Amino acid sequence: MREAVAGTALSDPDFNTLALQIFAYQYEYNIPYRNFCNSHGSTPDNLSHWHGIPALPTDAFKNESFPPSTFPVENAHKTFLTSGTSSEVRGKHHFASTNIYDQSIISAWQTLQLPNPEHAVFLIAPPEQSPDSSLSHMMGVIAGQLAEQSTWIMSHSGSLDLEKMLSVADKGKPVALFGTALSFLHLFDSIKNPICLPPGSWAMETGGYKGTRHQLTKTELYEKFKTKLKLDPGSIINEYSMTELSSQFYTSSLRQPHRGPSWTRVRVIDPLTNTDSKPGEPGHLIIYDLANLDSVMAIRTQDLAICNETNLEQEPSSFSLIGRDPSALPRGCSRSSDEILSP
Amino acid sequence: MSSTKDRIQQIAETYAQDELSKWTGSFSRDDLHHWLSTELGSDTALDQYQPHGPLQSKAVAPANILHIVSGNTAHAAHQSLLRGLILGSHNVVKIPSAGLPDFTDSLDQFPEELRKRIEVHRELSDEHWSKADAVVAIGSDESIATIHQKLRADQTFIPHMHKVSLGVVYEDFGPAARLAARDISLYNQQGCLSLHAVYVSGDSKAFASALAEEMAAFARENPADTLNTSEAGAIRNTRENARFCSANDQQTQLWESEDSLEWTVIHEPSPKLKLSCLNRCVYVKPLPTQFDTSTLGPQSQHLSTIALHPFNRANALKLEQLPAHRICPLGQSQQPSLYWHHDGFTPLASLVKWKDIG
Numbered sequence: 001m002r003e004a005v006a007g008t009a010l011s012d013p014d015f016n017t018l019a020l021q022i023f024a025y026q027y028e029y030n031i032p033y034r035n036f037c038n039s040h041g042s043t044p045d046n047l048s049h050w051h052g053i054p055a056l057p058t059d060a061f062k063n064e065s066f067p068p069s070t071f072p073v074e075n076a077h078k079t080f081l082t083s084g085t086s087s088e089v090r091g092k093h094h095f096a097s098t099n100i101y102d103q104s105i106i107s108a109w110q111t112l113q114l115p116n117p118e119h120a121v122f123l124i125a126p127p128e129q130s131p132d133s134s135l136s137h138m139m140g141v142i143a144g145q146l147a148e149q150s151t152w153i154m155s156h157s158g159s160l161d162l163e164k165m166l167s168v169a170d171k172g173k174p175v176a177l178f179g180t181a182l183s184f185l186h187l188f189d190s191i192k193n194p195i196c197l198p199p200g201s202w203a204m205e206t207g208g209y210k211g212t213r214h215q216l217t218k219t220e221l222y223e224k225f226k227t228k229l230k231l232d233p234g235s236i237i238n239e240y241s242m243t244e245l246s247s248q249f250y251t252s253s254l255r256q257p258h259r260g261p262s263w264t265r266v267r268v269i270d271p272l273t274n275t276d277s278k279p280g281e282p283g284h285l286i287i288y289d290l291a292n293l294d295s296v297m298a299i300r301t302q303d304l305a306i307c308n309e310t311n312l313e314q315e316p317s318s319f320s321l322i323g324r325d326p327s328a329l330p331r332g333c334s335r336s337s338d339e340i341l342s343p
Numbered sequence: 344m345s346s347t348k349d350r351i352q353q354i355a356e357t358y359a360q361d362e363l364s365k366w367t368g369s370f371s372r373d374d375l376h377h378w379l380s381t382e383l384g385s386d387t388a389l390d391q392y393q394p395h396g397p398l399q400s401k402a403v404a405p406a407n408i409l410h411i412v413s414g415n416t417a418h419a420a421h422q423s424l425l426r427g428l429i430l431g432s433h434n435v436v437k438i439p440s441a442g443l444p445d446f447t448d449s450l451d452q453f454p455e456e457l458r459k460r461i462e463v464h465r466e467l468s469d470e471h472w473s474k475a476d477a478v479v480a481i482g483s484d485e486s487i488a489t490i491h492q493k494l495r496a497d498q499t500f501i502p503h504m505h506k507v508s509l510g511v512v513y514e515d516f517g518p519a520a521r522l523a524a525r526d527i528s529l530y531n532q533q534g535c536l537s538l539h540a541v542y543v544s545g546d547s548k549a550f551a552s553a554l555a556e557e558m559a560a561f562a563r564e565n566p567a568d569t570l571n572t573s574e575a576g577a578i579r580n581t582r583e584n585a586r587f588c589s590a591n592d593q594q595t596q597l598w599e600s601e602d603s604l605e606w607t608v609i610h611e612p613s614p615k616l617k618l619s620c621l622n623r624c625v626y627v628k629p630l631p632t633q634f635d636t637s638t639l640g641p642q643s644q645h646l647s648t649i650a651l652h653p654f655n656r657a658n659a660l661k662l663e664q665l666p667a668h669r670i671c672p673l674g675q676s677q678q679p680s681l682y683w684h685h686d687g688f689t690p691l692a693s694l695v696k697w698k699d700i701g
Contacts, residue, residue, distance in 0.1 A: 032587070032590070032591045035590035035591050036586060036587045036590045036591070038590065039586050039589065039590040040586070055583075056583075056587065057580050057583040057584045057587065059580070059584040060584060060587045063587070063588065063591075065591070065592065066591040066592070068587075270572065270575075271572060271575035271576035271578070271579040271604075272570060272572065272575045272604070274579065282572055283572065283576075284572075284576045284579070284580075300579075300580065300583060302576065302577075302580055304572070304573070304576070325573050325576050325577070326573055
């Protein structure tokens with residue numbers, strides 16, 4: 001697995017072989033997952049293709065009594081929690097080691113030819129402040145292994161230090177800003193006059209607006225990048241991942257597909273038939289992430305996506321993200337009138 | 344129409360049509376007179392002064408009511424409109440931008456006299472907001488809060504926020520399962536009165552199994568609506584999560600329609616009330632000894648209706664401490680009486696103001 005995540009491109013047959021080996025490993029050591037697979041009638045003995053590996057729903061990670069882990073969770077070196085309020089049950093992803101996780105971040109960054117940050121500015125709590133956040137951990141890895149210099153501008157209280165960011169920009173070197181979409185909105189609120197970042201600057205944004213009243217479209221968000229920071233959509237990278245995964249998918253600009261590293265594959269499933277959606281038709285995204293060694297490699301998300309012919313034939317780790325399925329949100333009897341919230 | 348009597352006559356005749364009564368339930372002219380009397384003290388309270396202690400009082404209906412309705416089903420829109428028509432108000436109905444065809448299509452059934460008292464809009468102008476004497480709004484808690492902020496202090500506000508209903512079964516599983524299947528399946532759980540969970544005294548797994556059979560039987564007679572990708576995805580996700588729990592915990596069990604997404608029954612040991620993913624998916628849970636908000640969790644604060652079996656006063660009073668405003672017989676959760684206090688409000692009396700002489 002280490003070799004696969006070291007950056008060597010995996011052909012489809014190689015991916016299949018490795019995926020089936022990892023499935024067999026997880027089936028043997030991850031007892032809750034094994035029981036789930038048995039209820040599907042899927043075992044290492046009767047599968048010959050990674051398509052057949054049962055995908056675990058992300059909600060399974062919220063289960064305290066039978067965590068989907070290949071090792072005793074009390075021995076976890078690291079546990080990342082999904083986001084949520086104190087009243088919500090948060091998912092837990094346990095890691096025996098973060099070596100492969102960290103290697104996956106760096107290798108994907110390099111193989112997908114993302115720009116190396118000269119001076120990274122993080123609008124996110126550093127890992128020591130937020131040890132259970134997979135995003136903070138990822139940013140820590142980028143700061144430690146990819147960035148030449150790093151500055152963290154989020155305080156303990158969650159506020160952003162604009163002056164600190166400006167002082168970095170004043171040095172004249174290209175700046176790389178990293179943050180969640182929400183943290184960028186907070187940054188934009190604090191910017192009264194547009195800031196002109198040094199040439200070559202770029203930004204990476206991730207995440208949505210879960211649990212908040214902000215509901216900007218990507219186009220609206222990127223317009224704000226243009227207005228406040230003079231950054232064009234082509235200078236903005238979007239990262240897609242989740243706590244339940246160990247790999248990331250990236251896209252740049254608007255309306256471009258996300259691409260993942262070669263140790264990942266995706267399927268878009270039509271939930272009405274539970275089979276692959278037709279090319280160009282939306283469905284639910286299932287991700288096969290070989291770096292998810294300590295838990296489950298096949299994850300069923302509640303995100304809607306589209307695969308086109310090119311994705312399917314030439315870029316099997318690529319998809320066009322539509323976004324969070326609205327049905328994934330708790331509902332009562334009062335949906336739809338909520339549009340009244342819009343100005 | 345000058346008098347309440349004339350208006351009620353016309354409303355009763357209009358709503359006698361199946362196209363409308365399916366949304367409001369059936370009622371006669373006398374029912375409407377009695378309802379008005381029950382709410383306002385007299386069925387002529389809107390027309391003439393009535394004795395009120397040492398005073399003479401007359402009810403004043405809001406000249407303009409703004410109804411902001413949700414897109415789940417047309418029931419709430421029709422029920423709210425009926426109340427406005429009985430009071431003789433002019434009614435502006437704000438429907439979701441995606442439309443509400445079950446409501447708008449039925450407007451053809453109204454005679455001109457009543458139809459001219461109804462306006463339907465997908466967007467509201469400032470004038471709509473400012474002219475409203477009363478606003479009835481159905482929406483999420485957040486949406487209701489936003490609407491409230493837009494109102495003046497003198498405007499009457501009737502909010503209907505996020506609501507959820509549940510069933511309670513003490514015994515008699517066979518008939519109870521059939522009644523519960525109806526309350527769960529009707530309107531595909533889109534309404535506030537749809538059951539999301541059934542709490543069962545005794546062998547709750549046996550009840551869940553019986554309920555699964557009745558859900559299948561109901562689906563054979565009344566096929567579910569076609570699902571969209573999002574709705575289907577929510578059911579698949581719920582089922583897969585239940586499958587994972589069921590594979591690891593003997594107390595959790597999943598029953599599902601084969602090769603379709605028509606119905607899903609999940610037995611779970613936890614007493615915590617969970618929202619269903621809708622479209623005929625229901626949780627069955629053991630009835631806890633301590634059946635209150637502390638064991639049911641935060642969703643119980645949004646209870647609308649508890650559908651009970653067997654229904655009797657003694658059993659109903661056992662559930663009185665829960666925040667639901669309605670406890671009804673199982674099988675009737677979707678057909679509230681004309682007289683029900685909708686989310687605790689008197690539907691007519693809450694809208695009127697009074698003039699006193701004396």
